[in-house]
Amino acid sequence: MSRSQISRRQLLRWAGTSTLAVSSAGVLGACASPGDSSTGTAAPKGATSKANPFGVANSGNLEAVIFKGGYGDAYATKVHQPLLQKAFPKLSIKHSSTPNIVETLQPRFVGGDVPDVSTLQKLDLGALIQSEALTDLTPLLDAPTVDDPDTKVRDVLAPGAIEAGTVDGKFYRLMYVQTVYGLWYDAQLFQKNGWQVPATWEAFTELAGEIKKAGMDPFGLGGKNAADYASFAILTQAGKAGGLDVLENIDNLEDGAWKEDAVIETLTAWKEFAQKYVDARYAGLMHTEAQLRQVQGKLAFYPSGSWLESEMKKDTPSGFTFAMMPVPSLTSSDALPGAAVRATAGEPFGVPAKAKNPGAGMEYLRQMVSKAGASGFTKQTGALTVVKDSYEGLTLTPGTKSAADALAAAGKDVFNVRLTEWYAPMKEELISATLALLFEDTTAAEFADRMEKKAAAVKADSSIKKFSR
Known part of the structure; x- marks a missing residue:
């Protein structure tokens, strides 16, 4: 199945999870296939290196859509996006957030006009994978971390984090929060x-x-x-x-x-x-x-x-x-x-397959799993991430400490x-x-x-x- 082929049954199943009110014929007619002008101009590319493994250009645009739920979205605007902006000062970042993530993203996935990185809460994972709507993020796992060029991202993630985001051998979602x-x-x-x-x-x-x-x-x-x-x-x-x-x-x-x-x-x-x-x-x-x-x-x-x-x-x-x-x-x-x-590792993030700037989308995720990105998230939200040892030295809120203590007491169970x-x-x-x-x-x-x-x-x-x- 190509990225543009979304069956009528899949569409109806997606629509059943939201208030999207459009005809299936209309939406299918609007689907963009690879190379369609509706997907926009390809993003500029930069030189790849250990410091820039995805070849992100210090120019162009990146769009991020963030679920505004229990953690709000300040962690994105005050921590993650500033880190990306510091690394690429001339990259233009467009941020939006919504508590209605399904109603916001579902029609965009179906129509092919997707952001470069987004949270994926509540979206039908099976439908996304069947329609090849998500990018395989395995290159992110094999990329060097922001903090140590000799350490891969996969090596700083807590046990179970990679498994939680993997389907059929492909790593589709960074499950960010423990x-x-x-x-x-x-x-x-x-x-x-x-x-x-x-x-x-x-x-x-x-x-x-x-x-x-x-x-x-x-x-x-x-x-x-x-x-x-x-x-x-x-x-x-x-x-x-x-x-x-x-x-x-x-x-x-x-x-x-x-x-x-x-x-x-x-x-x-x-x-x-x-x-x-x-x-x-x-x-x-x-x-x-x-x-x-x-x-x-x-x-x-x-x-x-x-x-x-x-x-x-x-x-x-x-x-x-x-x-x-x-x-x-x-x-x-x-x-x-x-x-x-x-x-479990929760709060899924991903890069849509039709993202205009997928390299920048993956770099966004790489910044998230840096020590500054992970500890900054915990400071903003009080929640723990899947990045190992990222909360060392931080004063945890009572609820977060209680959850961390319960997790430690559970051990292997x-x-x-x-x-x-x-x-x-x-x-x-x-x-x-x-x-x-x-x-x-x-x-x-x-x-x-x-x-x-x-x-x-x-x-x-x-x-x-x-x-x-």
Whole structure:
């Protein structure tokens, strides 16, 4: 399939994940093929060297589109782009940011008018790869670092970072942020009330009862737009209970994966918990509304990743201290220890295949993984990057330190779930099924049946690219 060939089914699948309202015929007619004038004039080239491995010219233009989510975009405008500008003073950098990254980038990928570098959150990875819309970034991995011409970029990235961005042997995405997932709470509130951080499900449910008696909501989520945060907590617990094969089978769309004992037992536990301790209001709240309730002292536990503290920085009062705990063990006979956590390299960045200045796009990423780029990101956002030792000497925020401590305590027992990253239809179904489990009459068995049916449909759909691990 050439870069310009995007099938009608792929287009409809992309459109299903956003509010893009155009006819498929119109969009396909607008697709630019290599060499079309719509792609613009090729960027000027400079001489290649260890200091300039991609031959970026000190002239021309670069466009960057940044997702403005929990980390904002100041890290781009105040850290990464100034580093690139210092190296190439005459390069003109056009910056834009948006919280609606799918609605912004999807039509541009389909039409062929793409930026030179961008974040890729929420975009359908399978569709992008099938339409050959992303550049293979392997040359970035083999390029010398900004800091040491004798050290390759691949050698300064944390374990798992390259794997997380690789599909079919090609490195398509720089997964930049080390993200740790768990249940978040106010450390000061717990200390004040004498509440112990629970390690087991039994202790967690007992504490939920105490919290409810104190007039707080024990557990909440943003059901309107981020129910998958709760979905991942459930899957994390199922993986800890039954072992990593449980999650691997789910990711691989294996028949019967959703009906494993560990999955059914976990779903049943959450169903019972929700009936007692999850208020119906959370089905209709945005994630930011639920998070606001937490920092206002109205909600105890909230499932999220380590971006949460940064995202709520402006609304967090001085008496609130973010902390994270692993999802509690379901039973004392769980396959993984209680300290096991879900963590992964996240916040994907890439260079579109039709970028007008792809060399500058890759140089942008190379500057990001420099010591100055990585430490500057942490200073701006409080979050850790995948660049080894990049936060040495920095004072971490309480939430980031808590996440880093949890990751260290987990040791080798760190894992991830990739189902929703790989398959947009599975993500949509999982979100809907989670809401039905927590807020409606859906049973654990019905949840499993629903997910099995969707997995079989995705598996049988030849238009959807398949992944495995």
